[in-house]
Amino acid sequence: PLFHFGLLCVIGGHVVGVLIPKTWTAAIGINDHMYHEGALYMGAVAGIIFIVGFLLLMKRRFTVPAMKVNTSGLDKWLYLFLTLAIFSGMAGTLLNASGFFDYRVSIGPWFRSLISFMPDPSLMEGVPFMFKFHMLAWMVVAIIFPFSRLVHCLSVPLNYLARPFIVYRKRDRV
Ligand code: HEM
Structure with missing residues (x-):
């Protein structure tokens, strides 16, 4: 639960920081200083x-024997890049504590250019190393996660909430 709560918070931060254009937050009265303090x-x-x-x-995965044997080589690569x-994301945030670098005029528009299939790499010129490294790291995660155990992200088992606790076989065959 702690991990998923943290994940939701970080995703929320990325939506506001990277997906939402600066002009939108400015339109509702959030100036650069307010944005940066909040972020x-x-x-x-x-x-x-x-x-x-x-x-x-990670402690659980590598200490519980049943989980350890069920961790593939690719899973380990994934955990490394994750x-x-x-x-690197955390380091980028801390190194930019003074706010000298505005990723909302570089990384943000670049990421939106990427996901709208009109990539503009020139927007990444002059981006500090730590943030470039952060981009590389999440891209490797994005490439390998479908082949790892993390693919469970794509199949949230919502039917678990409604199904009987133990299902050994289909009910209609009982
Ligand atoms: C595997 C995917 C990713 C993970 C695990 C991740 C993780 C993180 C973490 C932990 C931080 C520290 C600040 C926070 O807690 O919010 C951060 C910051 C940041 N990330 Fe990511 N990130 C990912 C993908 C991305 C993507 C796709 C982008 C945009 C192209 C991005 C851009 C940024 C930026 C600009 C910051 C600095 C935020 C600030 O200082 O206000 N990240 N990331």
């Missing part, structure tokens, strides 16, 4: 919750 403090808290949750899950993505 820094809420981002740091979200990031810490996320990291603690992630470390607890760790790099999480820590």
